[in-house]
Amino acid sequence: MKQWTMRAAGRANLELTEVPIPDPAPGQILVKVSAVALNYRDRLAIDEGLTMVFPSNGVFVPGSDMAGEVIAAGGGVDQFAPGDRVISTCLPGWIDGPGPGNARFGGPEALGSGHLPGVLAEYVVLDQEWAVRAPHNLTDTEASTLPMAGLSAWTALVEQGRVHAGQTVVVHGTGGVALFGLQLAVAHGAEVMVISRDDAKLAQARELGAAHQINRTTRDWVEAVYEATEDRGADHILDTIGAHHLAHSIEAAAVGGHISLIGILEGYEISGHVAHLARKKLRIDGLQVGHRTALEGLVRAADHLRLRPVVAAEYGLTDLPAALAHLEHGAFGKIVIAVA
Secondary structure: OEEEEEOOOOHHHOEEEEOOOOOOOOOEEEEEEEEEEOOHHHHHHHHHOOOOOOOOOOOEOOOOEEEEEEEEEOOOOOOOOOOOEEEEOOOOOOOOOOOOOEOOOEOOOOOOOOOOOOOOEOEEEEEHHHEEEOOOOOOHHHHOOHHHHHHHHHHHHHHHOOOOOOOEEEEEOOOHHHHHHHHHHHHOOOEEEEEEOOHHHHHHHHHOOOOEEEEOOOOOHHHHHHHHOOOOOEEEEEEOOOHHHHHHHHHHEEEEEEEEEOOOOOOOOOOOOHHHHHHOOOEEEEOOOOOHHHHHHHHHHHHHHOOOOOEEEEEEHHHHHHHHHHHHHOOOOEEEEEOO
C-alpha cells in the first residue's frame, strides 16, 4: 500500500512510500481508507513540526481525519465487522467526560502526531475504540470532515454552549470549523454572523443561512455586532483566530456570553480586558475538539438534520502537496484527499 511519510519537519520532506498492508491485532480493525480531510493542524505539523514526535522507526505519518470501510477485524472486536463504514476519532482514548491528560502536558494526543499513527495511507489499523460508524446520509468524502472540524463546532455550540433558537452566534472565517458552526447554529434556530475579509466567501455564507455578513477589512466587526444586536452582543463566539484577537471577542460577547477558543491562527499567547470579562460574566472554553461520545452524537445529528459538510476541493492521494497549498491559501470549507 501507499502512505505519506516524513523523517523531518518541512513540506519538502514528504515522501509517498510503499509498505506492506498491516494486519489487525486483537481489538483492532483494518480500514481501507476512502477519504482524508485535512486540517490546519496538519499543515502546522507538516510544515513546522507542531506536536510532531517521531516514533521509534523514525517515520512520521500525518493526518487524523478519515473515512473508510472495515475490511478485517482482529480477535475480540465486537463493535465493527467487515463492510462497516467508519470514521476515525482524532483523539483516541477520549471516550467521554474531561478526558485523559495532566496539568503538565494537557489533554490527549491526536492521530498523526507521531505519538499515534496518522491516516494518510491507503489502509490503516485502528483500535476499535478509535472509530465510530459513519453517517448513513454522507459520502465518505463528506464524512471524513467530521472528526475534527465538525466535532469542534459541535462541542463548542451543542455540548458546551447548548445553543438554542433566538440566540446570536458569531463565527470567524469560512474554514471547516466556521462553516460547521454556521450550519449547526442555523439548524438550532440561532441567528449567525459571519466575519471574513472576502466578500465572495461572505456571499457563499449567506447562501448557507448566515443572517449577517461582515467584512472585517472594511468595518469594525465588534461595532457591527453591537449594531446588529442593538448592543446586546453575541451569545456564542467561535474564535478560530486566537492570540490577541480574543480581546475583540470579549468586547463583542453579550452579558453571560460564551466564547469557544479554538484556533491559533495568530499565535499562542492570548490577551483580553479583564474588566469586560468580569463585568459581563463571560465563560471562555478552551476547546480540544471533543470526545468519542460527542462524535457519535454529531453523526446522529448529521443524519437527522441532513447536514451537508462543505467540501471546497478534492485531491488525489499523490496530490497532497497541492492540497496543502490550497489549505494554506484559504478555502471555503474543507480540503479532502480522495484516497480510494
